[in-house]
Amino acid sequence: MLTMNSSIIHENTDWQDWRTTNSGTTSFISNILQFPLDKANNSENAESGDPSGSCKQSKSGEPVMDQMHGILSTCLPDELVVNDSGLKKDDKEGNCNQSNHQQFSIRRRCLVFEKSPGFGLHLNSLPNIPKGQSPLSKSTLSSMNRGEVPDDNKGVVTENSYEMPATFGGNEADHNSPEKKRQKFELVEESVACKRCNCKRSKCLKLYCDCFAAGLYCIEPCSCQDCFNKPIHENVVLETRRQIESRNPLAFAPKVIRTTNGVSDSMGEINKTPASARHKRGCNCKRSSCLKKYCECFQAGVGCSLSCRCEGCKNSFGRKDGCESESDGDNLEACEKNASEKSSHDTVISKGQEHPNLSVPSPDISRLPFAYTGKLAAFFPHSIKSSPQLCSTQEQGSSDTSSCKPKLESNLDGIPENGTPEIPKHKCFTLVSNPTSPNCKRVFSTPNHDSTSSSTKWRSRKLILRSVPSFPSFSPP
DNA sequence: GAGTTTGAAACT
DNA sequence: CAGTTTCAAACTC
Incomplete structure (x- = not known):
């Protein structure tokens, strides 16, 4: 099962009600998460780099992502609106482009833990990023480095997740200079560190391994040896995890x-x-x-x-x-x-998110345990919203991150330790696809949200960053 | 960078 | 549950 430790939930979200009235929430989300991954797995080996697979369609002829859309639209609580227009456009246009493919690649790398309790890694199990490191993952940066963040998405990117670090601040000319951009990216990329391990004997299949413990697949920067914590060993990873959780259901809990x-x-x-x-x-x-x-x-x-x-x-x-x-x-x-x-x-x-201040970078979403980092990622937007990008551009430009803190803290206040989120009823939130966002390509949006003016609207609306417990209802007494 | 220390995780 | 071993990160030099 997946867990949500913190999530940006629109003020119109009836989470608690949903929780209490949907005993199958866990499996539901698991299924939701599992679905696209399975599809993706069946249709392609994302790591093989076959871009065509990412655009394969389901039996119904409907793109997988569209099915996700349907599932989300029909199953999620209340009037959850999944605005997937951006992605649909891509699908409809048959844009099996790199961006699209990346989504599947990203998903492919995610651990999938479809059962609860204790299943599902935590979005709060974020990489332990040394101080001063960029919030952007390497993959993100790599994508951005390839110029996959068009200017017309800057607003969304900036406001919601993918704004470049404050150290990249500069005048507009500099910002738009390709050379400057490249230098900036390179600079950041050097400083970026996702969670990486150095395991030698554990095969990265024990909690000794920070990556595994954090619910992340090991990636290139890891210096591990005989690593099994990779998508190609998904079954091993899952089985190992089950074993660990059978011993200690909270082994992966925050x-x-x-x-x-x-x-x-x-x-x-x-x-x-x-x-x-x-x-x-x-x-x-x-x-x-x-x-x-x-x-x-x-x-x-x-x-x-x-x-x-x-x-x-x-x-x-x-x-x-x-x-x-x-x-x-x-x-x-x-x-x-x-x-x-x-x-x-x-x-x-949790371990792996030991620097949960606003200098904490977003996790490398591609390594997150969720099977799905697209639309569903927006359901667990901790990685996005509790990241420093939560700050406005101005805030980020400031060395004083405290300007951001109250926003986060205030939204975290009132969350009881048992983690039951206090979310108003009869509210909903909207997911808006952002096909060009470098990570999950999704941004959280308010209803009727116009992505082109997201910057202003995001700032004006007080999003509720609620911390959702990892195991709100599964933890043993 | 190598070696040591440390405490969590795993094992018995 | 307690003791021991294994392990990898943190730390020191």
Whole structure:
């Protein structure tokens, strides 16, 4: 099953109602997700680079993507509108172009975990991007580098997901200069790092592997050896995952959860860390004093809690004894050092998304576990919306990311630890295809949304970035 | 870059 | 559940 840790949901979304009235939500989405992948798998080997496959049609003669459209339109809650005009256009025109093909390639690389609980990797299991790295994935950049983001989509791209980092700011002339663009892309590409592992013995099929644990396929930048965590070993990956989850259904669950300020966490402790987040299982540090990244709590930028079994806890984000932080130099320094890398924390933070501040780049969607990164990706737009691109252009241009933070934080507030999203009823949201967006090629849109003027509208509308728990209803008591 | 340390994951 | 081993990331030099 897939999980959504954070999602941009239009203010008109009746998620909670849907959840409660659709017991089969999990399987539903799984099926939805599975569908196009299966189709894609059957019709093509995306990695083989056969572009024709991506345009194969179903028995009904309807393009796969159109079937997705139909499924979504009919199955999704309330008046979910799937505006897929852009894609349809491509399909209808038979544009089995690279862009289209990429969609399938992307999907092809995604892990597919069709069962719950614990299935489905988390969009919050995002790459752990070192500080200063670009939010854009390599694949994204590569696509963009090939000039696949036409100017007429800049507005959408910029507003919703794919805006170039602030470091690329510049005047219009510079921005439009191909050479400048190329340099920028190259610069970013160098700094881009998706989650990558260096596994040698685990075949990237154990939780030791960050990629696997984060629900991502290993990709080229990984330095792993004998890697089985690749689409071509999909069955192995799935089976391994099942085994792991059979042992621990929450093995792939987010490890860090954010709780609302002032609300007691599961241990009855008032959260005091800035992020009000806690590691679900807690750490077991003995020697690091929870002051180094060996400590999962510290790494996630959260304080230790009573569920931690650490010894000599000095976690600068909050000690398990309840102290907020140490004022002594070492801890303060460690805190500042770490805080500089993770300025804030999302509602749900899992391994692989340990830097959930707004400097956190979007994940490489092509590696996300969802079978479908097209339309459905918009359902789980954490990767898009909780990314720094959530900020406006102006905000991004500023070195002060705090300007973005309130937008995110405010939208995260009020999400109980149990993760039940509070989404107004009788609302809907619209998916608008953005065929030229480099990643999932979808942007979230408001109803009657005009993509050509998305910039303004996106800014004006307060999207609700809700953090949806990984396992809202499947976690054992 | 190699070696060491560390703690989570896996195993018994 | 506890102890041990394996593993890879974090860290140090």
